[in-house]
Amino acid sequence: MSNHFQNPLTTSLKSGLIKEEQQLDKETLSLQAEKILYTMGFPMVFKTAPALELGVIDTIAAVDEGVWLSSTEIALRLPTKPTNPQAPVLLDRILALLVSHSILKCRMVETGGSGQTGKAERVYAVEPVCMLFFSNRGGGSGALASLVMVANSEVYFKTWTHLKDMILVGKDAFTSAHGMRLFEYYIGSNQRFGEMFNRGMSESSTMTMNRVLEVYKGFEDVNTLVDVGGGFGHVIGLVTSKYPHIKSINFDVAKVKLLFIQEWSMFQEICVRIFIFYVAYVSFGLIVKFKFIKTFMNSNI
């Protein structure tokens, strides 16, 4: 069975070509070299610049099917409006990179009213693969957006720089970079990363598990199910919502549960603060009223 790894990455300069063909071959090689040189650009663009953090993909996907948007129209619809007047021009360049990676599709359309010809602009629409990256697809179907953030985080970049240690001395690259193993690190030293990591895991596992539950019938006869290393417990939750007779145990290190609770506690903290503010406001009102009545009575006695 063949796979994409078997496709050659290089093109050899062929002998027996006429001079122009050899020149063309050299240009292809040079483009190939540049593509390799700037490989890092794609994940950076995908994560940081337009796609996930700025919400470009969601913006393009939010329009009705068959509607294509220009970079100017996209810039106007972004959740955070750019103040940079050059934003559409810059977006256009970045969108082209997403087109070259089959994330978006693009075509040229003529601009201007009737009588104006010769002016054209690029318009964009999403490719089907985008559906897997939406941060909020709804319906509990999961998404890969959080894992893009994990894979392109500083924590992972630092790990990649220690790849050679793994090859040379057999040391796990993460431990080499961070002084401890991944799970110890995110529980003990970087809980924010831990929360992002486990959210990413849950979201991607949700996608897989939804598909598994469509075809796999083996859970029908299970009475007790333990998910070892079950993270936030979404996977076992999906199984038991389809098979409520199963007694389930989500087994993970205690602090992972704390990371999950942390998501909730932010909401709870806001509620508590609003409550405290309300109580303080009411108490202050009562004190003022009480002082006013006391002063009034004193002056009348």
Ligand SMILES: C[S@@+](CC[C@H](N)C(=O)[O-])C[C@H]1O[C@@H](n2cnc3c(N)ncnc32)[C@H](O)[C@@H]1O
């Ligand atoms: C790759 S994550 C998978 C999480 C989950 N299965 C999911 O799909 O969302 C691996 C999980 O194993 C847990 N884990 C690692 N070492 C463990 C241990 N010694 N005992 C229990 N859980 C552990 C981690 O905390 C983490 O949540």
